Amino acid sequence: xxxxTKINAQDGKQDLVITREFDLPLALLFxxxxxxxxxxxxxxxxxxxxxxxxxxxxxxxxTAPKGNKxxxxxxxxxxxxxQKITRTFEMESANFGVQLEFLEFEELTNNTSKLTMHVxxxxxxxxxxxxxxxxxxxxxxxxxxxxxxAKTLK
Amino acid sequence: xxxxxxxxxxxADPTRRAILVLVASQSMTAGAIASNFDxxxxxxxxxxxxxxxxxxxxxxxxxxxxNYHLNPQKVKEIADFIEPFRKxxxxxxxxxxxxxxQYKTDN
Numbered sequence: 142x143x144x145x146t147k148i149n150a151q152d153g154k155q156d157l158v159i160t161r162e163f164d165l166p167l168a169l170l171f172x173x174x175x176x177x178x179x180x181x182x183x184x185x186x187x188x189x190x191x192x193x194x195x196x197x198x199x200x201x202x203x204t205a206p207k208g209n210k211x212x213x214x215x216x217x218x219x220x221x222x223x224q225k226i227t228r229t230f231e232m233e234s235a236n237f238g239v240q241l242e243f244l245e246f247e248e249l250t251n252n253t254s255k256l257t258m259h260v261x262x263x264x265x266x267x268x269x270x271x272x273x274x275x276x277x278x279x280x281x282x283x284x285x286x287x288x289x290x291a292k293t294l295k
Numbered sequence: 296x297x298x299x300x301x302x303x304x305x306x307a308d309p310t311r312r313a314i315l316v317l318v319a320s321q322s323m324t325a326g327a328i329a330s331n332f333d334x335x336x337x338x339x340x341x342x343x344x345x346x347x348x349x350x351x352x353x354x355x356x357x358x359x360x361x362n363y364h365l366n367p368q369k370v371k372e373i374a375d376f377i378e379p380f381r382k383x384x385x386x387x388x389x390x391x392x393x394x395x396x397q398y399k400t401d402n
Contacts, residue, residue: 145389183394
């Protein structure tokens with residue numbers, strides 16, 4: 142089966158495009174970005190503030206399993222219902238700086254829709270670092286698991 | 296972890312990427328590889344050394360010559376490096392889809 146989420150990250154560029162097709166009508170997909178209680182559910186974060194309007198802003202706070210709190214925030218440059226959201230995003234605890242996000246929502250059929258997320262980073266290096274983050278975390282986890290297995294063998 | 300980071304440093308350099316593309320089609324000697332570049336021979340040697348150290352290239356002694364060839368296993372690891380990032384978003388969007396389907400039924 143073809144994967145529904147696609148990433149297009151070209152070599153040497155400071156941006157990337159994430160696309161995803163949903164088995165949801167456009168209005169329902171958009172609601173997942175609009176209603177704070179729903180954002181909280183699928184993003185797994187607490188929404189401290191979400192002003193969905195031109196020149197609005199948002200603030201999220203995620204609590205890690207070990208209890209550490211991580212803040213995310215950004216400003217909403219443009220908000221057009223069922224069409225697009227242009228916003229910035231920043232991880233407060235990281236040194237990646239601000240990224241610019243263009244979210245475009247499209248209707249495919251009455252019951253399917255598509256999200257295109259174009260993300261622009263400050264530099265090629267930062268984009269590559271962020272792309273590699275889950276990969277590196279996966280490696281760390283594999284490493285930790287190996288250590289645990291090694292302990293049981295002793 | 297250090298070794299892996301080196302792999303990404305290795306492919307961050309355009310000359311080293313060009314070397315990998317060259318060697319991908321056939322195994323080559325250092326001299327044959329260097330003849331494809333305007334860069335000085337010792338510079339190409341340095342690039343070959345880095346690529347060998349992070350296991351992207353493998354050396355094979357044939358008589359007096361050393362042939363370099365690609366290590367497909369290692370290359371595959373790099374090709375897959377974007378997959379965990381994609382998986383993260385895929386999981387997130389699957390959750391969104393499931394929640395919204397439930398929301399539709401409830402409202």
